[in-house]
Amino acid sequence: MTAPAGLREIAPAIWELPVGFRPGMRVPVRVFGTEKLVGDFDDQVFLQAANVATLPGIVGASLCMPDAHWGYGFPIGGVAAVDPEKGVISPGGIGFDINCGMRLVRTDLCWRDVRPRLRELVERLAARVPAGVGTRGFVRVNRREFHEVMREGAAWAVRRGMGTLEDLEHTESRGCFEGADPDCVSDHAIERGMPQIGTLGSGNHYLEIQVLHDEHVYDRALAQAFGLSLPEQVVVMFHCGSRGFGHQVATDYVQQFLRDMPVKFGISVVDRELACAPFASAEGRAYFAAMSCAANMSFANRQVILHRVREVFSDVFGRDPEALGIHTVYDVAHNTARLEHIPTESGERTLLVHRKGATRALPPGHPELPEVYRATGQPVIIGGSMETGSHLLVGAPGSLASYYSSAHGSGRTMSRHRARKLVHGRDLQRRMEERGILVRAASARGLAEEAGFAYKDVDAVAEAVERAGLSRRVAHLLPVGNVKG
Amino acid sequence: MSEAPYAFVDAVTSDLRFVARGATLEALFGAAAEALLAATLEDPRSVAPRVEETLRLEEPALDLLLLRFLNELVYLRDARGLLLRPRELAVREAEGSARLDAVLAGEPIERSRHELTSDVKAATPHGLRVERTAEGWEASVTLDV
Numbered sequence: 001m002t003a004p005a006g007l008r009e010i011a012p013a014i015w016e017l018p019v020g021f022r023p024g025m026r027v028p029v030r031v032f033g034t035e036k037l038v039g040d041f042d043d044q045v046f047l048q049a050a051n052v053a054t055l056p057g058i059v060g061a062s063l064c065m066p067d068a069h070w071g072y073g074f075p076i077g078g079v080a081a082v083d084p085e086k087g088v089i090s091p092g093g094i095g096f097d098i099n100c101g102m103r104l105v106r107t108d109l110c111w112r113d114v115r116p117r118l119r120e121l122v123e124r125l126a127a128r129v130p131a132g133v134g135t136r137g138f139v140r141v142n143r144r145e146f147h148e149v150m151r152e153g154a155a156w157a158v159r160r161g162m163g164t165l166e167d168l169e170h171t172e173s174r175g176c177f178e179g180a181d182p183d184c185v186s187d188h189a190i191e192r193g194m195p196q197i198g199t200l201g202s203g204n205h206y207l208e209i210q211v212l213h214d215e216h217v218y219d220r221a222l223a224q225a226f227g228l229s230l231p232e233q234v235v236v237m238f239h240c241g242s243r244g245f246g247h248q249v250a251t252d253y254v255q256q257f258l259r260d261m262p263v264k265f266g267i268s269v270v271d272r273e274l275a276c277a278p279f280a281s282a283e284g285r286a287y288f289a290a291m292s293c294a295a296n297m298s299f300a301n302r303q304v305i306l307h308r309v310r311e312v313f314s315d316v317f318g319r320d321p322e323a324l325g326i327h328t329v330y331d332v333a334h335n336t337a338r339l340e341h342i343p344t345e346s347g348e349r350t351l352l353v354h355r356k357g358a359t360r361a362l363p364p365g366h367p368e369l370p371e372v373y374r375a376t377g378q379p380v381i382i383g384g385s386m387e388t389g390s391h392l393l394v395g396a397p398g399s400l401a402s403y404y405s406s407a408h409g410s411g412r413t414m415s416r417h418r419a420r421k422l423v424h425g426r427d428l429q430r431r432m433e434e435r436g437i438l439v440r441a442a443s444a445r446g447l448a449e450e451a452g453f454a455y456k457d458v459d460a461v462a463e464a465v466e467r468a469g470l471s472r473r474v475a476h477l478l479p480v481g482n483v484k485g
Numbered sequence: 486m487s488e489a490p491y492a493f494v495d496a497v498t499s500d501l502r503f504v505a506r507g508a509t510l511e512a513l514f515g516a517a518a519e520a521l522l523a524a525t526l527e528d529p530r531s532v533a534p535r536v537e538e539t540l541r542l543e544e545p546a547l548d549l550l551l552l553r554f555l556n557e558l559v560y561l562r563d564a565r566g567l568l569l570r571p572r573e574l575a576v577r578e579a580e581g582s583a584r585l586d587a588v589l590a591g592e593p594i595e596r597s598r599h600e601l602t603s604d605v606k607a608a609t610p611h612g613l614r615v616e617r618t619a620e621g622w623e624a625s626v627t628l629d630v
Contacts, residue, residue, distance in 0.1 A: 072500065072611030072627055096606045096629045133525070133601035134566060134594050191564035202604040203630055244563040247606035247629075251556050258552075258610060259545055273611035415495050416603075416630065445527070445602045485604075 003039055004046050007031070013468035014401065016061070022050035024270065027058050032402060032468040033066035037460055040413070044070040045077075051270045052080050056278075057087015059351055060344075063402055065358050066464035067382075067411030067456060071095075073273030076357035076412075079405045082279065084339060084352045088267070089284045090276035091257070091291070093354030095335035096250040098291055099298035100205075100241030101172075102332050102359075102381040102408070104392065105306060107313065108325025111211045111232035111480070117316050121209060122438050122481040124312045129207055129305055130199045131485035132442025137198030139304050146194050147182045153296030154303040154331075162307035169370045171331040172360060175299035177338065181289035186252050189290075193245025193297055198304045200240045202446050202485035204409075206386060207238040207305070209481035216476040222394055223475050225376045226329050235477060236309055236326075237390055239383050240301060240485075241335070246294035253287040279352055288337065295336055302331055329392075330379035332359040334408045342403055353403050361395035361406035361471045380471045382462055383409045386439065387432060387452030389478040391462040398469020406471045410458035416449040423448050432482075441484035450484065491520035501603065501628045502612065508621035510547070510576040514554060514585070517624055518570050521555055521608070524628055525562065527600035532568045534590035542585045548615040550576070550583040551624055555608035558589075562605075566594045603630040 003015075010016045010030075015038055017029040029049040031038055045068045052074055053062035059081045068077030073092025080093055114121065130137060139162075141149065149156045154175025157163050168174045182190075200207060212233045217223050228235070242249075257275035260283060261267045269275065277284035306328065310321035317324060337354045362369050362378040369378055377395040384390045388410065399406060425444030428451055432439050441447035465471045490512070491505040503520040507513030522529040540557055544550040561567045569591035577584045594601065606629040614625040 072609045072629065092611075096609070133604040134562070188560050188564065192560065244606070247563070248560060251559075251607045254607075254610060255549070255553060255556070258549055271611065272613060273609055275610065415501075417493055417495055417501060443600075443602055 013464055017046060017050065022047070024054040025050055027053050028061050029053055029064065030061040031064040032470060033464045034460065034467065037066045037456065037464055041068060042070040045075045048075040049078060051274060052078055052093070054270055055080065055082065055088055055090065055274065055276065056267065057083040059083055063405065065405065065407040067407040067409050067461045069411045069413065071356065073271055074356045077407065078356045079358050079402060080354045081342065081351040081403045082354065084279045084350060087279055087352065088276035089279045089288055089337055089352060090274055090354065091250045091254050091287060092273040092275060093356050094291060094337050095356045096247045097241040098246030098249060098294035098335055099333045100335045101298060101302065102237065102239045102383050103302045103306060104329040104379065104381050105236040105309065106227045106325065106327055106329050107234050107236065108230065109234045110230055111234060114209065114234045118209070118438055118481050121312065121316050122440055122483060124316060125207060125309065126440035126483045128312055129308050129483060131202065131483055133202050135199050136195045138308065139198040141194060141197060143190065143194070146190060149197065149297055149300045150182045150185065150293035151180050151296065152176060153299040157300050157303035157307065163303045167303060167306065167328045169372070170328040171299060172333050175303060175331065177292035177295045179289055180292035180296050182293055184286040184290040185249060185293050189245055189248035189252060192248045193243065196243040196245060197297065197301055198308065199243055200238070200305065200483070200485045201243055202442060204450055205240045205485040207483040208236065208386070208479045210235050210237055210389065210477040210479050212475055212477055216478070218473040218475060222376055226379055226392065226474065227327060228475060237381070237383065237477065238302065238305060240305065242294040242298035243301065245297050249290045249294045253290065256283065291337065295333065330381065332381055334359055340403070343400065351403070355405055357408050358405045359408045360404055361399040362404050363395045363397040363399055380406045382407050382458060384458030385410055385452040385455040386450055386479060386482045386484065387437065388458050389476055391458060391476050392474045393462060393465065393471035394474055396469055396472050399471065402470050406465050407461050410455040410461055412454055413456050414454040419451050419454040420445060420448045423451050437479050437482060439482045439484060447484055490516045501630050503626055505624045506620065506622065510622055511574040513622040513624055514551060514574055514576055515571050517551060517555060517626060518558060521558055521605065522568065522570060524603050524605055524630065525601060526568065527602055531598050532570065532591050534572060535592040536567065537572070538567065538569060538589045540585065540587040540589060544583055545581055547578055547583045548613050550585055551615055551626070552608050552610060552613060554585055555626065559605055559607060567591055568594060568599060605630050
């Protein structure tokens with residue numbers, strides 16, 4: 001496509017569409033990305049970002065990360081900060097998969113240790129981490145325990161012996177959003193969520209074994225600070241979320257807000273997927289509390305999956321996880337809204353920051369960083385397609401321009417429907433294996449939908465966030481084994 | 486058995502959109518339920534009518550009723566493991582209200598017979614449309630997968 005008239009580059013890799021591009025915009029749209037990436041955006045990304053700019057209480061600008069693509073309501077890769085007193089909260093600005101996120105785990109193993117056992121590792125991970133549609137998790141909880149999960153997040157799993165205090169320290173918000181209230185969650189959501197703790201899910205969710213080759217280290221000192229200093233070091237990365245629990249929380253409140261908006265709140269929106277409620281209203285607060293429950297379930301889900309990964313590695317190598325050096329580097333959330341303290345020209349403000357397909361990217365010295373990363377900045381994980389690998393970056397001071405946000409992935413460029421028409425899952429699996437990537441997929445059709453050609457160039461996305469000053473590249477991680485939901 | 490009157494169309498990059506048609510509102514809702522099944526599993530014909538569930542819903546408008554209906558089917562699949570389609574359906578529209586009464590028939594997921602393909606997370610209001618046409622009714626629905 002051609003970028004819309006009026007889009008201009010206001011700083012390196014930062015573009016602006018002024019108020020007036022669409023009727024009703026309260027703030028401009030600001031897009032982060034290189035000319036090539038921004039030029040290749042779907043037309044819909046600009047329209048959707050402009051729609052977001054019409055939301056009551058939006059502050060500064062409606063933002064788009066370089067991996068942005070056509071979503072529903074907000075574009076995926078959309079970020080919006082809202083005044084919590086005058087503004088709204090919108091489930092469409094968070095997404096259905098609440099706290100879908102990414103965890104990077106390092107090991108002290110090198111590729112030469114793992115290579116002879118790769119097939120066994122991938123087979124065992126595929127067998128022991130349930131993936132695909134309709135799978136039940138390996139952690140059984142009753143309703144009382146599920147309430148604890150909703151309130152405590154990853155700490156619940158650690159309390160049950162499935163993780164370490166260090167894992168919590170290395171998880172965004174220590175794996176727990178404050179303000180979670182199970183009373184704001186429906187029975188439908190609880191019934192969907194209870195059996196799904198310890199499941200990867202499907203779609204673009206995966207668990208990958210990756211290798212860091214020496215030539216793919218961009219910043220050796222930072223890589224070392226993140227525990228990545230061995231030759232051809234093996235790491236594990238996985239991407240999953242709050243599963244049906246979060247989907248139902250979002251569904252419940254989208255439907256409620258659609259009913260309430262015109263009658264109770266007198267709000268009209270340009271796209272009904274932007275259904276919202278004033279954050280200060282009882283309904284808005286209830287969604288925030290329920291969304292926090294889903295975020296916490298997701299943190300717990302990734303924590304128990306890490307526990308399972310540790311068990312599998314321990315079984316295969318006959319050594320305990322500590323001896324294998326299996327440590328969480330960091331766990332980031334993608335789809336959330338949080339109250340955050342943001343410095344502005346008029347002093348620090350508390351803003352409700354919606355991120356839909358975007359990660360936090362705290363710069364060095366930020367007070368919310370764990371001590372171990374205070375000097376480096378926050379590890380930022382950009383997950384690529386299963387064919388191209390992923391990037392590890394670090395939050396940079398320029399991320400203040402994006403309310404401390406960065407890209408979250410490579411971003412789709414092709415619909416699932418079309419990808420499926422272009423390749424058969426089993427052919428793709430064979431071709432990937434020929435190239436040294438062993439894949440186990442729950443569904444051949446699901447695998448075809450995730451083919452590398454359906455995504456943007458992840459290297460270009462990582463380069464763009466660096467050029468825009470949001471994050472700096474640390475390392476590029478290449479997949480060797482993939483368990484696909 | 487004739488083909489269900491729905492078609493998947495290229496739209497939202499990360500999701501699935503279908504257009505469903507029906508001569509009556511009941512046929513339209515039935516076609517949309519069939520499209521949801523087709524998004525969920527490889528062969529919707531593999532779902533046999535072995536169990537029944539009843540459903541009664543009310544929303545302020547027809548499009549919101551269709552959304553709610555599809556999301557109830559998503560819930561029943563995800564929470565209860567049931568693949569269902571309507572066996573009997575009545576949809577009524579009045580001033581400021583739309584109601585649905587349904588008897589759903591289907592069966593629990595059996596992985597040996599049901600090849601599941603997409604984990605439909607929800608039917609979304611993005612681009613949601615229900616409208617009268619010369620032939621009856623048409624709806625456009627976006628599924629988050």
